[in-house]
Amino acid sequence: DAGITQSPRYKITETGRQVTLMCHQTWSHSYMFWYRQDLGHGLRLIYYSAAADITDKGEVPDGYVVSRSKTENFPLTLESATRSQTSVYFCASSEGSGGPHEQYFGPGTRLTVT
């Protein structure tokens, strides 16, 4: 199916474990983004990528790692999960140029770290 998907949709993990959240888009958008959404903070940018093999830090990158070997995939890894990383994570994609190119969001992954 066309669009942007995230997996898993729900995840419970323990403190200290490594967790990888997957994001896949079928539009060949050059840009992809990872956000976390917490009450009172809105959407905060973790990492973003302008193209395959190009990634940049956002506002809150500590504790997270990303890679982008293929245009369509942008996995987010929590190297050693902490309770403060309990959140809803959204992946998004957009076309590369400026102009009225909005972001398309995946359905989100609800992560709980116990």
Add this chain to the structure above:
Amino acid sequence: GQNIDQPTEMTATEGAIVQINCTYQTSGFNGLFWYQQHAGEAPTFLSYNVLDGLEEKGRFSSFLSRSKGYSYLLLKELQMKDSASYLCAVRDITSGTYKYIFGTGTRLKVLA
């Protein structure tokens, strides 16, 4: 740095008009976006402004003043289904690549 401010909560009555304001500070402004987010769902795109003025799209309009760092989203003929959070986002090009910075969102409650 970047900063985006919008009210936390607003309440309005069905059929009325509501204006949600957003102020921003950024050195690399490249467009302002409004998104709607219903509880438990992903944000969806509503509107885009890059030049000063008003953009109208059905019941929704968005205004931008770049010199004042100010935007608003106007919702007319409010319906119950408009109860949602409205997110203001600025696209920034300071680093040479596009990134989007979001405000904390305005939760709108529409009352019957």
